[in-house]
Amino acid sequence: MSSSISVPRSPPSPASVPTAHKKVKLATIDGDFAEPVQQASGSGSGSGSNPTAADGKVDNRKKNGKKESKQRSRRAPPIDEVLLHDLLSTLGWSELPKPSDPPSEAQTLGQRLWPKTAPAWKSSRGGKKAVEPVAAEENENKVEQPASSNDWGFTEAEFTVVALTSHGDGIAVYPVAPEKPQWAIIMPFTLPGDVVRAKVTRHQHYHSFADPLKIISSNPSASTFPIQTTRDDSLVGCKYFGTCAGCQYQSLPYEQQLALKRHVLVKAMKNFANLPSEQIPEVKETIPSPKQYNYRTKITPHFELPKALQTGKKGRQALNGAKKNNAASAAEAQAQEEQASNEQNEISAELDTPIGFEGKCKPGILDIEVCPIATEAIMNAMPAARAAVKQNIRSYKRGATLLLRDSLVPEVSAGGSSETEQKEAEKVDPVVDVPAGVMDEEEQGMNEGSTPEVAIATRRSSKGKTIDLGLSTDVKLKSPEEHVCVSVHSHTVTERVGDIIFQFPAGSFFQNNASILGPLTSFARDQIDKDSDEKKESYLVDAYCGSGLFSLTLAEHFTQVCGIEIDPNSIAYARHNALVNKISNATFHAGASESLFDTVTQSLAWPGDKTTLIVDPPRKGCDEGFLGQVVKFNPKRIVYVSCNVHTMARDVGQLVRNSNAGGAKGYKIDSLGAIDLFPQTHHTEGLCVLTREV
Numbered sequence: 165m166s167s168s169i170s171v172p173r174s175p176p177s178p179a180s181v182p183t184a185h186k187k188v189k190l191a192t193i194d195g196d197f198a199e200p201v202q203q204a205s206g207s208g209s210g211s212g213s214n215p216t217a218a219d220g221k222v223d224n225r226k227k228n229g230k231k232e233s234k235q236r237s238r239r240a241p242p243i244d245e246v247l248l249h250d251l252l253s254t255l256g257w258s259e260l261p262k263p264s265d266p267p268s269e270a271q272t273l274g275q276r277l278w279p280k281t282a283p284a285w286k287s288s289r290g291g292k293k294a295v296e297p298v299a300a301e302e303n304e305n306k307v308e309q310p311a312s313s314n315d316w317g318f319t320e321a322e323f324t325v326v327a328l329t330s331h332g333d334g335i336a337v338y339p340v341a342p343e344k345p346q347w348a349i350i351m352p353f354t355l356p357g358d359v360v361r362a363k364v365t366r367h368q369h370y371h372s373f374a375d376p377l378k379i380i381s382s383n384p385s386a387s388t389f390p391i392q393t394t395r396d397d398s399l400v401g402c403k404y405f406g407t408c409a410g411c412q413y414q415s416l417p418y419e420q421q422l423a424l425k426r427h428v429l430v431k432a433m434k435n436f437a438n439l440p441s442e443q444i445p446e447v448k449e450t451i452p453s454p455k456q457y458n459y460r461t462k463i464t465p466h467f468e469l470p471k472a473l474q475t476g477k478k479g480r481q482a483l484n485g486a487k488k489n490n491a492a493s494a495a496e497a498q499a500q501e502e503q504a505s506n507e508q509n510e511i512s513a514e515l516d517t518p519i520g521f522e523g524k525c526k527p528g529i530l531d532i533e534v535c536p537i538a539t540e541a542i543m544n545a546m547p548a549a550r551a552a553v554k555q556n557i558r559s560y561k562r563g564a565t566l567l568l569r570d571s572l573v574p575e576v577s578a579g580g581s582s583e584t585e586q587k588e589a590e591k592v593d594p595v596v597d598v599p600a601g602v603m604d605e606e607e608q609g610m611n612e613g614s615t616p617e618v619a620i621a622t623r624r625s626s627k628g629k630t631i632d633l634g635l636s637t638d639v640k641l642k643s644p645e646e647h648v649c650v651s652v653h654s655h656t657v658t659e660r661v662g663d664i665i666f667q668f669p670a671g672s673f674f675q676n677n678a679s680i681l682g683p684l685t686s687f688a689r690d691q692i693d694k695d696s697d698e699k700k701e702s703y704l705v706d707a708y709c710g711s712g713l714f715s716l717t718l719a720e721h722f723t724q725v726c727g728i729e730i731d732p733n734s735i736a737y738a739r740h741n742a743l744v745n746k747i748s749n750a751t752f753h754a755g756a757s758e759s760l761f762d763t764v765t766q767s768l769a770w771p772g773d774k775t776t777l778i779v780d781p782p783r784k785g786c787d788e789g790f791l792g793q794v795v796k797f798n799p800k801r802i803v804y805v806s807c808n809v810h811t812m813a814r815d816v817g818q819l820v821r822n823s824n825a826g827g828a829k830g831y832k833i834d835s836l837g838a839i840d841l842f843p844q845t846h847h848t849e850g851l852c853v854l855t856r857e858v
């Protein structure tokens with residue numbers, strides 16, 4: 165990243181919230197290109213169930229009809245709980261003061277900005293006028309502060325970054341004197357030790373969001389943040405870094421990225437496990453990714469159709485044109501002129517349509533031509549995919565999310581994976597027309613609990629349970645291995661983990677960093693190898709099994725394995741993958757873990773003390789009922805793999821507490837760590853092993 169970043173403002177985004185189990189609709193989390201959730205950054209914290217966000221008072225505005233709804237719409241969204249903890253620890257507070265009861269240090273800023281100055285959290289565009297920016301040269305050797313707190317909204321100022329949020333954004337405090345911070349400023353793409361000129365864009369409860377304009381200086385050794393962060397802009401591998409919401413850490417040495425992820429896990433356990441510190445073991449070093457660029461096997465660039473091209477408006481324009489053409493000849497010339505101008509507008513809109521990912525500070529979609537964290541096959545396919553969209557742009561109604569997925573090429577025909585079909589698959593599917601902004605399902609947790617609609621060659625039995633994929637189970641990979649890019653959701657993708665071949669539909673879940681799958685599955689295998697007697701009689705239940713990643717790579721170590729997965733298509737592919745790899749000790753069950761776990765374990769009658777359970781849930785974590793069933797079944801070991809360390813901390817804490825209730829000996833945390841599934845981003849993939857105390 166250059167030291168001068170031009171990033172004018174931040175769009176709002178939802179947030180990641182671990183909170184309680186049950187009915188709470190958790191915001192989706194993390195860290196893909198839309199960076200929708202974990203970004204509490206310039207784009208703000210978002211939805212969440214933070215009790216401190218509401219002032220706890222009876223809301224009298226309810227009586228005031230229209231006025232009330234106007235005021236309400238101005239209320240800032242509640243603070244994401246993960247961000248809340250980061251703010252509290254940075255400000256040195258135990259809780260965020262209520263607006264009506266600010267601590268004396270926060271009186272000035274707190275009372276004026278929250279909640280009385282209603283427009284304060286509106287964007288600078290629609291909100292209060294910014295105070296005149298001070299000329300850059302005036303700032304030298306002096307820390308700028310607003311003349312009064314009322315002038316502070318949406319101004320530019322210099323801030324010193326003192327910490328990082330779990331979402332990878334810098335936090336500065338105000339006033340700058342660190343003994344008495346009263347307010348926090350959150351800025352994306354900044355690091356502890358940076359002095360940053362930034363434009364404040366939005367205020368929230370005791371914190372504001374700002375967009376960095378220029379890194380004035382960087383002195384990590386002056387920072388008290390526990391993880392060293394040494395800005396090295398020569399490491400940045402992408403021209404969009406600093407504007408694209410996808411990556412946060414490209415300017416950091418890789419070891420420091422790994423240390424930050426470990427730190428996020430440490431904080432998650434401290435803040436969300438609700439366990440005494442002696443029950444939380446030392447968090448291990450983060451397992452690195454063999455590849456730090458060109459690793460990502462799936463990306464989903466998207467676009468929104470410009471207004472001028474959207475069907476309704478276009479139709480109206482055409483209609484208007486026709487009406488004018490029928491009018492008297494005096495009006496005809498003008499009508500034709502207008503029509504020509506409309507057409508001209510449409511053409512330029514067509515040419516300018518950005519196709520890419522969410523911008524970090526600028527609202528809307530950023531046009532992305534290359535994404536260096538994606539695999540080469542995907543990078544090679546991007547120009548054609550983008551060109552196809554532009555060529556067919558008038559066939560879309562509103563916009564679309566494209567799918568670009570890396571696949572190995574099988575030697576022999578295997579349904580959608582034969583060479584000819586792979587060539588077909590490489591064409592961009594022009595008919596997918598979904599709202600732009602719908603991002604990677606797995607990263608946003610959008611496939612949680614739902615059965616995605618897919619159009620693979622399927623045949624359901626009368627009970628609706630069996631799906632015949634019509635794929636050959638004789639799958640051999642081309643040698644040397646070849647990669648292609650698949651862009652049709654229903655087409656079959658092929659992947660290899662060690663000696664095991666996996667196939668799955670391009671649109672369904674599979675881990676998105678192929679280079680990490682060896683270390684990830686080895687980690688799970690190492691947990692089992694600890695007990696030599698397990699080789700005699702041992703069982704594995706793989707809850708949330710997808711297309712069988714853990715069940716099938718670990719099957720040889722167990723007498724029998726079984727997988728449970730909510731997506732019937734993934735289950736169909738898991739069964740297919742067992743056949744492809746000639747694995748005969750694996751069975752798979754379609755349904756929600758919380759509905760099936762009891763039934764499946766009872767019918768299999770595997771003894772808990774000979775059974776290992778792998779749990780790899782979506783971002784929202786496990787259902788509370790499921791955790792209760794697990795404690796009842798009492799497996800000897802639980803390996804929890806998680807794409808959201810905050811919900812993992814919550815679930816693991818609950819398992820430990822519930823199993824130890826009433827003085828019984830239950831589970832203890834045996835090992836805790838993270839694995840780097842997504843280098844350059846803040847995404848932290850957690851690994852936790854629980855064993856029964858004996």
Ligand SMILES: C[S@@+](CC[C@H](N)C(=O)[O-])C[C@H]1O[C@@H](n2cnc3c(N)ncnc32)[C@H](O)[C@@H]1O
Nearest residue numbers: 613673708709710713729730756757780781782
């Ligand atoms: C993070 S993925 C892990 C998949 C697999 N373990 C892998 O690594 O490929 C989570 C999986 O859980 C599935 N899922 C979501 N909710 C579920 C539920 N309630 N019960 C069972 N599976 C569920 C999703 O369809 C998805 O395949």
